[in-house]
Amino acid sequence: MKFIEWLLSALAWLQIFISPFIIGIIGGGIVWLIWRDLCGVALASTVVLFGCINGIVFAEKARRSKGTIEFMSRTIAHPELREKGIINDPR
Numbered sequence: 651m652k653f654i655e656w657l658l659s660a661l662a663w664l665q666i667f668i669s670p671f672i673i674g675i676i677g678g679g680i681v682w683l684i685w686r687d688l689c690g691v692a693l694a695s696t697v698v699l700f701g702c703i704n705g706i707v708f709a710e711k712a713r714r715s716k717g718t719i720e721f722m723s724r725t726i727a728h729p730e731l732r733e734k735g736i737i738n739d740p741r
Contacts, residue, residue, distance in 0.1 A: 662718035667705040674701010 678694035678701070685693065712721040 659713075659718050662722045663709045663713060665722060666709040666712050666718060670705035670708055671701050674698045674704070677701065 675698055678696075678698035681697055682690050682694035684690065709718070712718055715721075716724075
């Protein structure tokens with residue numbers, strides 16, 4: 651049972667991490683498309699690394715404060731998302 655709990659917590663951690671990381675990848679891609687030289691590659695890599703570090707910091711902050719599963723469940727079950735019809739209400 652502990653393994654399943656650990657696995658779910660790790661998946662929630664990855665969900666929290668991936669959002670800033672994807673933003674960093676998109677930002678790095680835009681930088682690389684603008685400057686296609688060595689300086690552009692270095693700057694794009696820095697932007698991606700910045701997104702990765704922000705993702706780790708954000709996920710660890712959520713894990714240490716409430717726990718990743720509780721953090722994800724609170725964001726998914728937010729009442730404003732239900733009112734706007736973004737999340738289907740099973741009731």
